[in-house]
Amino acid sequence: MTIKEFFSFRQNKYFWANLIAMIIVVALALFGVLKGLDIYTRHGEAVVVPNVKGMGVAEAEKLFRNQGLSCIVSDSSYVKNLPAGCILDYNPSAGQKVKEGRTIYLTINTLSTPLQVVPNVADNSSMRQAQARLLASGFKLAENQYIPGEKDWVYGVKYKGHTLTNGEKVPVGATLTLIVGDGGELPQEGDSTGTDAGTPVSSGDSAADESWF
Template identity: 50%
Template sequence: MIKLKDFFSFKQNRFFWLNIIGMVVVILAAIGGTLFWLDAYTHHGQSYLVPNVKHKSLEQAQLLLQNQNMQGVVVDSTYVKELSPGIILEQKPEGGMRVKEGRTIYLTINTREVPRVRIPDIIDNSSVRQAAAKLKAMKFKLTEPELIPGEQDWVYGIKYRGKSLKSGDKVPFEAVLTLCIGNTHLRDSLATDTLGLNLGQESEAQVDDSWF
C-alpha cells in the first residue's frame, strides 16, 4: 500500500508529477492566450470620443466620424421646418461619450423633401368644427372658409390652392387649406331667387297670352 509520503515524493512519482506540471503549464498558457486575444479583439483600454455631429450636414458628420474611426449610418428621418434639409437631428450614442474603435453611430436626419400627408375622410362627413379640429391636429393651416348653399356648417369640400381635393389625396405637410362649408342663408336665398325667377317667367307668359 502506497504511503501518503511516497505519493507526494517527486522521485518515486516523477512521471505523474511531470504530467501534472505539464497540464498546469498548458492551462495557464491557454488562459493567457485567450486573454491576450480578447484584449486585442476588443481593443481593451482603447476608446474614442464620439464627436457631436448634431446640426451638421450628413457629409460633415461622416467625415468627423471617420476621423475618429467610426462610421455613421442613417436609420431615420423626420421633418423640422425651421432647420435646413439633410442636417443631423439626433445621434446615438450621443456626442461626448467614449466608445470602441469602429463603433457605428446611428443618425436621424432632417428629410430633404417636405413630407406629403393624406386628406382625412371629412368631406360630407363632418361639421366644420370637427373637420377644423382634425386638420389642425395634423398641422394643416386653414383659411377663411368658403360658404356655399347647404346645411349650416357642414363640410362639403376642401380646396388647396383653388383645386378641389378628395379624401385620401396627398398635400404637403402644413399646407394651407380652405373648407367649403354649407350656409343656410345662401341656400334659402338661392331657393327664393329660383322661385322668383319661375314666377317671373309665368307672368311674362300670361302677358304674352293676353295679346291674343
Template identity: 45%
Template sequence: MTVKEFFEKFKAPMFWGNLLAMLVVIIFLCFGLKWWLASYTHHGEGIEVPNLYGMTHRVAVHRLDSIGLVVVANDSSYVEGLPAGAIIQQNPAPGMKVKSGRIIYVTINSLTMPCERIPDLIDNCSYREAEARLKSLGFELLSPKLIDGEKDWVYGIQYHGRNLVSGESVPRESELTLVIGNGSLGEEKDSEGSDNGDSDAFSSDEIDDFLEVLE
C-alpha cells in the same frame, strides 16, 4: 495497490513538482489571455462621440472619418426648422466612448414634407369638427369660403384652389380652405315655412263669412 501505497505516492517529490509546474502554466495562460484580450479590444481606450445634431450628412462623414469613426444613415424623419439632410438623431449618443471604427447610425431630416391623408370630412361634419381634425394632423387653415347652404356645414376642402377628395394625400402643414355653408339654406326653409303658414291661415273676413253660414 494498497491504500497505504496509494497515499505514499502523494509524498513523492516528483508529484508535487509536476503539480506546481501545472499551476505555473495555468497562471501564465490566464495572464497571457488577459493581455491578448486587452490588446485586441483596446481595453481602456475610447473615442468620444461628437454631437452631430444639425450637421449635414457630408460634414458628419468628414468629421468622424478624421477621428476613426464611421457614419451610416439608416432612417429619415422630418423636423420643422432644420434643412433637408440635416442629422436629427444619432446612436450612440454624444459623449459616449466607443472603439475606433465604430459605426454611428444617424437619422436625417427628410428631403420632402411628409404627407397626410384627408379624412372623411366633406359633407359629413361641421366646421368646428373639421377644423379640429385637420389641425391635429398638422394642416394650416385659411379663412373659410362661404357658399349657399346649411350654416357651418362642410361642403368641401380646397388646396391651392383645387377641390380635394377624402383619402387624398397632401403635404403636412399645407394651407387648406374649408368650404362651408353660410346659413342661407336654413333661412330659405324658414321663409318658405312662414309663407306656407300665412297661406294656410284664415283671414278675419273668411271667419266672419263662416260664422254667418253657421247662423
C-alpha cells in the same frame, strides 16, 4: 536507481541553463501574444463621440472620419421645424467613448415632407366640427371660401386651389381651405334670365304687323 542518483541532475549546469532559457522563451512568447492582442483590439485606446446633432450627413461624416470613426444613416423621422436631412439622433451618442473604427448609426430628418390623409369633413360636418378635426390632425386653416348653401355647412376642402376628394393625401401640416355655405339659396336648375319663347305679343305690335297686309 538511488535517490541520490535521481536528484543528481540538479548539479548539471546544462540542465539549469536550458531550464532558464525555456522560461525566458515562454515569458517572451506570452508577452508577445498579449502585446499583439492589445494592438489588435486597441486596448486602452478610446475615442469620444463628437456632437453632430443638427448637422448635415456630409459634415458629420467628415468630423467622424477625423476621429477615426465612420457613420451610416440607419433611420429617419420627421420634425417639421428642422431642415430636411439634418441629424436628429445617433447611436452611440455624443460623449460616449468607443474604439477607433466604430460605426455610428444616424437618424436623420426626412428629405421630403410625408403625406397625410385629410379627414373626411365634406358634406358631413359643420364648420366648427370640420375645423376641430382638421386642427387636431395637425393641419392649418386659411380663410374660408363661402358659396351659396346652408349656412356654416362644409361642402368641401381645398389645398392650393384643388378641391380634395375623400381619402386624398396632402403634406403633413399643410394649409387647407374650407368651402362653407353662406346661408344663401343655391341656384335652381332651369332658371332663365331671358324672355320665354311663349311670351304673348302686345296688341300694338299685332296691329303693326297687320298693316303690312
